[in-house]
Amino acid sequence: MNDDKEPQGNPWIKSAMIWAGVIIALLLFVSMFDNRSTTAGGAAIAYSDFRQKIQDGQVKEVAVAPDRITGTLSNDQKFQTVPVTDPNLTTLLDDYGVKYSGQAEEQPSFWMILIYQSLPFLLILGIAFFVLRQMQKGGSSGAMGFGKSKAKLLTEKHGRVTFDDVAGIDEAREELQEIVEFLKDPTKFARLGGKIPKGALLVGSPGTGKTLLARAIAGEAGVPFFTISGSDFVEMFVGVGASRVRDMFEQAKKNAPCIVFIDEIDAVGRHRGAGLGNGNDEREQTLNQLLVEMDGFEANEGIIIVAATNRPDVLDPALLRPGRFDRQVVVPRPDIEGREKILAVHMKKVPLAPDVDARTIARGTPGFSGADLANLVNEAALMAARRGKRLVAMDEFEAAKDKVMMGAERRSMVMTDDEKKMTAYHEAGHAIVAIHEPASDPIHKATIIPRGRALGMVMRLPERDNYSYHRDKMYANLAVSMGGRVAEEVIFGYDKVSSGASSDIQYATRLARDMVTQWGMSDKLGPLQYEEQQGETFLGYSQSQRVHMSNETAQAIDHEIRTIVETGYNRAKELLKKHEDELHLLANAMLEYETLSGEEIRKLLEDGEITRDDGTKIKPSNVPAAGSSIPKTRRRKGPFGEPAGQGA
Structure with missing residues (x-):
C-alpha cells in the first residue's frame, strides 16, 4: 500500500542510475588495463617497419621482452612492436649501433589477480542484493514487488468527502450511518455486546454513487481509507493475488480502525468452480485468501470492508454470508426528489441564470443516475461557454438534456425532400397516437433533426417516476410504437414503407414477449412464467431463457405475441385514420420548423397555430383543409391482412 508521503524521486530512475554507474565503472576498469601497455610503450608499429627504421638509423635504443619490443626513436618518440622469430635481430642492432637491453615479461600483481578472479562473483552478488532489496521494498514500487498490494491510502489531503456531498440515496446513506458511528465510538456498541458488520456490499447500477x-x-468517520480495484489483485503470476490480499490486510491492521474499499469486486469474487483451472485458478486462489482474511481464525478488528459491484448475481455465496459481507446496501437510481437534490449539489459549481429550475430538469430526466446528472450539468456549462455566455441558462440545460438523451444533432447530414417528408410523417404518427392514447406519457419534444443513429425522434416523459406499468399503459406504448410505421402506410402506401421502424418493431416485440412469458398478461396462456431472467439487465436488455415447454406451448406463445403486436398496430391505424387531418397538420409543421415542444404540439392541434414566447405565430402551410383527403391510389393488403393506407 502507498502512504500519503511524497515519494523521494522515481525508484526506477534511481535503479537506472545505479546500473549506469556500474556499467561505466566496468568499462573504465577494462579500458585502463587494456590501454596501460599502450600508453607506457608508445605507438605500435609493424615489425618490418621496426627493422627498416633500424637500417635508416632512426632507432636510438630498444628493450626486448618475450612478448613485445619497446624503444625510442632518434626524435625521442616512443614506439612498440610485437616480435617475431628473428635470430639476426641482435646482429642488426649491433651493425647499426643501436643500444639494446633485455626486459622480463610483466607479471600482474597479487591484487590485480585477486580483482580479476573475484570480479564475476562480485557482479553476481551485486545483482542478487539489488533484487532482494527490490523485493523487500515497501509498496508495489519495487521492480519485483509483485506480491505487494496496490491499494492507495486516501486522506483529507486528497479531498474530503462527507454525506453532504452525497444526495439522492438517503436510504443507503442511513444504512451506512451505523458504520460511521462505530468508527467514531467503538465502545458504544461493545458495551452491549454488539459487533459491527465486517463488510458492506454496495449494489447498484453504474454511476449511482457507490x-x-x-x-x-x-x-x-475521519479514518484512513484504502481503495483498490478488484482487477488489481489478479496477475498472470500464480499466487500474486493472494499475496496482495495478505499484504493489504497487513497494512490495514497497522492503520486500524480504517476502511478498505474494493471497487468492482466481481472481478475477483465470481462464483468458484466456473473457471478452467479445476479450482486452482489464480482468481479463485485470490478469492479464497480474501475469504480467509475477512473471516478466518485471525480477527481483523477495526477493519471494515466496503465493496461495490453492479453484478451481485455472479458473486460467490461464501462472500455474501454473514461474517463477511453482512449487509447488502442497494444504491438505486434516484427518484425525482433525489435527482433534484443531486442537481442542486452539482449546480453549486456553475453560475446559473435566474430561469434555471432544477425541479423541471429533474422531471425531464427519469432514469438518470448521479453520474448522468453530473454529465448533464457539465454539458450545459460547456455549451454556455461555447455560446459566449457568462451564465448557464435553461436553454443550455434543455439542449444538453437533448444531447445526452437523444444524441448530438447531425445537421450536416443531407436528406432529400422525400426522406424528410417520410421522417416528418413517421414522427407525426408517433405523436398523434401518443396524444390520443389516454394511458400514454405526455410528449416532451418531437424533432426531425437527425440525432445519434435516428433520423427523427418523439420524446415522451412521464409526469412522475414509474416503478410498475399497467396493462393499459403497455397497450398504449405498443400503439405508439406502431404509429410511425402505420403513418407511412396511411400516407405513402404499402409499397413505400421504409425501414425506419426497425427499432419500433424491436421494442414492440420485446414488450409483447415480456407480457406473455413473464408478466402473465395473456388470457389464453394464463398467469404463468414461460421465460426466466438470467442475471442482471445489461444495456436495457434482460438475458432471458425459455423454460422447458412443449412445441404446442411455444407455438401458442408466438401466436399470442403476434396477436398483441397486431392489436397495437390496429389501434394505431384506427387513431391515425380518424385524426388524419391532425397528422397532416403536425407533419407539415415539423417540415417547416423541424423541432416542436410538447406544449407547441398541443396548441397546434387545438388552434391550428402556435404562438411562441416572443409573440411570433407559427401556422404551417400546404395543409389539406379539414375533411379533405389525399388522392386515392390502388390498395394492397397490409402485413396483417388489412387494407394498406391510401397512397400519396
Missing part, C-alpha cells in the same frame, strides 16, 4: 458513498463514510 464509490462516492464509500468515500463519504471515511470522510464522516
Whole structure:
C-alpha cells in the first residue's frame, strides 16, 4: 500500500542510475588495463617497419621482452612492436649501433589477480542484493514487488468527502450511518455486546454513487481509507493475488480502525468452480485468501470492508454470508426528489441564470443516475461557454438534456425532400397516437433533426417516476410504437414503407414477449412464467431463457405475441385514420420548423397555430383543409391482412 508521503524521486530512475554507474565503472576498469601497455610503450608499429627504421638509423635504443619490443626513436618518440622469430635481430642492432637491453615479461600483481578472479562473483552478488532489496521494498514500487498490494491510502489531503456531498440515496446513506458511528465510538456498541458488520456490499447500477458513498463514510468517520480495484489483485503470476490480499490486510491492521474499499469486486469474487483451472485458478486462489482474511481464525478488528459491484448475481455465496459481507446496501437510481437534490449539489459549481429550475430538469430526466446528472450539468456549462455566455441558462440545460438523451444533432447530414417528408410523417404518427392514447406519457419534444443513429425522434416523459406499468399503459406504448410505421402506410402506401421502424418493431416485440412469458398478461396462456431472467439487465436488455415447454406451448406463445403486436398496430391505424387531418397538420409543421415542444404540439392541434414566447405565430402551410383527403391510389393488403393506407 502507498502512504500519503511524497515519494523521494522515481525508484526506477534511481535503479537506472545505479546500473549506469556500474556499467561505466566496468568499462573504465577494462579500458585502463587494456590501454596501460599502450600508453607506457608508445605507438605500435609493424615489425618490418621496426627493422627498416633500424637500417635508416632512426632507432636510438630498444628493450626486448618475450612478448613485445619497446624503444625510442632518434626524435625521442616512443614506439612498440610485437616480435617475431628473428635470430639476426641482435646482429642488426649491433651493425647499426643501436643500444639494446633485455626486459622480463610483466607479471600482474597479487591484487590485480585477486580483482580479476573475484570480479564475476562480485557482479553476481551485486545483482542478487539489488533484487532482494527490490523485493523487500515497501509498496508495489519495487521492480519485483509483485506480491505487494496496490491499494492507495486516501486522506483529507486528497479531498474530503462527507454525506453532504452525497444526495439522492438517503436510504443507503442511513444504512451506512451505523458504520460511521462505530468508527467514531467503538465502545458504544461493545458495551452491549454488539459487533459491527465486517463488510458492506454496495449494489447498484453504474454511476449511482457507490464509490462516492464509500468515500463519504471515511470522510464522516475521519479514518484512513484504502481503495483498490478488484482487477488489481489478479496477475498472470500464480499466487500474486493472494499475496496482495495478505499484504493489504497487513497494512490495514497497522492503520486500524480504517476502511478498505474494493471497487468492482466481481472481478475477483465470481462464483468458484466456473473457471478452467479445476479450482486452482489464480482468481479463485485470490478469492479464497480474501475469504480467509475477512473471516478466518485471525480477527481483523477495526477493519471494515466496503465493496461495490453492479453484478451481485455472479458473486460467490461464501462472500455474501454473514461474517463477511453482512449487509447488502442497494444504491438505486434516484427518484425525482433525489435527482433534484443531486442537481442542486452539482449546480453549486456553475453560475446559473435566474430561469434555471432544477425541479423541471429533474422531471425531464427519469432514469438518470448521479453520474448522468453530473454529465448533464457539465454539458450545459460547456455549451454556455461555447455560446459566449457568462451564465448557464435553461436553454443550455434543455439542449444538453437533448444531447445526452437523444444524441448530438447531425445537421450536416443531407436528406432529400422525400426522406424528410417520410421522417416528418413517421414522427407525426408517433405523436398523434401518443396524444390520443389516454394511458400514454405526455410528449416532451418531437424533432426531425437527425440525432445519434435516428433520423427523427418523439420524446415522451412521464409526469412522475414509474416503478410498475399497467396493462393499459403497455397497450398504449405498443400503439405508439406502431404509429410511425402505420403513418407511412396511411400516407405513402404499402409499397413505400421504409425501414425506419426497425427499432419500433424491436421494442414492440420485446414488450409483447415480456407480457406473455413473464408478466402473465395473456388470457389464453394464463398467469404463468414461460421465460426466466438470467442475471442482471445489461444495456436495457434482460438475458432471458425459455423454460422447458412443449412445441404446442411455444407455438401458442408466438401466436399470442403476434396477436398483441397486431392489436397495437390496429389501434394505431384506427387513431391515425380518424385524426388524419391532425397528422397532416403536425407533419407539415415539423417540415417547416423541424423541432416542436410538447406544449407547441398541443396548441397546434387545438388552434391550428402556435404562438411562441416572443409573440411570433407559427401556422404551417400546404395543409389539406379539414375533411379533405389525399388522392386515392390502388390498395394492397397490409402485413396483417388489412387494407394498406391510401397512397400519396
